[in-house]
Amino acid sequence: MAEHPNLTRPSEVRALLTQLDFHPSRVLGQNFLIDRNILNILLDAAELRPDDAVVEVGPGLGVLTAALLERAAAVTAVEKDNRLAPYLRARFANEPRLTLIHSDVLDCDLPALFPRPGGKLVANLPYAIAARLLVELTALPHPPATIVVTIQREVADRLAAAPATDDYGLLSILMQRHYAVATVKHVAPSCFWPPPEVHSSIAKLVRRPAPLGGPADELALRELLRHAFSRRRKTMARSLRDLVADPLPALAQAGIAPTARAEELAPEAWPALLRALPPAATRGA
Numbered sequence: 001m002a003e004h005p006n007l008t009r010p011s012e013v014r015a016l017l018t019q020l021d022f023h024p025s026r027v028l029g030q031n032f033l034i035d036r037n038i039l040n041i042l043l044d045a046a047e048l049r050p051d052d053a054v055v056e057v058g059p060g061l062g063v064l065t066a067a068l069l070e071r072a073a074a075v076t077a078v079e080k081d082n083r084l085a086p087y088l089r090a091r092f093a094n095e096p097r098l099t100l101i102h103s104d105v106l107d108c109d110l111p112a113l114f115p116r117p118g119g120k121l122v123a124n125l126p127y128a129i130a131a132r133l134l135v136e137l138t139a140l141p142h143p144p145a146t147i148v149v150t151i152q153r154e155v156a157d158r159l160a161a162a163p164a165t166d167d168y169g170l171l172s173i174l175m176q177r178h179y180a181v182a183t184v185k186h187v188a189p190s191c192f193w194p195p196p197e198v199h200s201s202i203a204k205l206v207r208r209p210a211p212l213g214g215p216a217d218e219l220a221l222r223e224l225l226r227h228a229f230s231r232r233r234k235t236m237a238r239s240l241r242d243l244v245a246d247p248l249p250a251l252a253q254a255g256i257a258p259t260a261r262a263e264e265l266a267p268e269a270w271p272a273l274l275r276a277l278p279p280a281a282t283r284g285a
Contacts, residue, residue: 013032013193028081031196034191042124043064045184046120046122048072048120050071052073053116054120054122055078058078058123061084064123068122069092072120074097076099080102105133106132110136111140111142114142114144116142119144121147130149130155131171134205138174138218146204150200150201150202151201152198159171159181159183169229174221177212177268178211179206179208180206186200186201188200213271216271220274223282224277228240237251237259244278249276250276254273
């Protein structure tokens with residue numbers, strides 16, 4: 001790739017964007033990583049092996065893509081932008097280990113992106129879709145074994161939040177059930193071009209051998225959580241009365257105090273509660 005500019009230098013990124021007549025889109029969250037140190041931290045956290053299959057979402061100018069190809073067996077990159085996809089296709093034209101998909105990742109066949117166990121997601125995720133995509137991945141037949149992503153710091157805080165804290169909610173529970181979550185590094189806006197208006201973080205998620213609280217109907221669990229957290233100031237006994245006439249037996253079976261509130265319950269408590277409720281209770285919750 002020596003013929004390509006050093007895209008961890010701001011001046012060379014700006015020069016390439018000028019050459020391409022490309023103006024980054026705020027709507028698409030196009031803030032290109034220009035800090036080599038942050039790139040290396042992201043790569044090191046992914047602990048890539050020569051036989052790894054990696055998915056990248058939002059490859060942009062291909063800085064991370066090129067680095068992934070140096071360390072992994074195969075990379076599938078999903079790029080939505082109609083201008084960047086042709087650039088990436090030309091840049092990596094001689095790289096057979098790269099599969100480039102020109103699409104919005106949320107329109108993709110997600111199970112096909114992770115066709116077997118052990119896949120990894122390593123990406124500077126577009127901020128607008130990060131939370132939704134991460135939740136969707138948990139319901140796949142073969143969810144990624146490791147996820148290392150640069151995301152908005154607010155989302156990273158929610159991923160790692162503990163019960164009874166302000167950031168704790170649906171995203172915390174749905175992800176922590178399936179993954180051990182850690183914040184690897186906070187990233188300043190100056191590490192991107194153009195600099196975003198928010199701070200970022202590198203989050204690392206490692207899949208658990210089994211989900212906290214045991215197996216559950218993921219869609220029903222999401223509905224139960226949405227119901228409870230839309231009434232987060234109510235006790236669970238009061239909140240659940242909208243779903244079942246007498247919630248006390250179900251709460252007792254799940255080991256949850258009637259006076260507890262949704263934000264106080266650990267991730268493993270929710271599948272137990274779901275199993276204790278009548279199946280019809282969470283339909284359309």
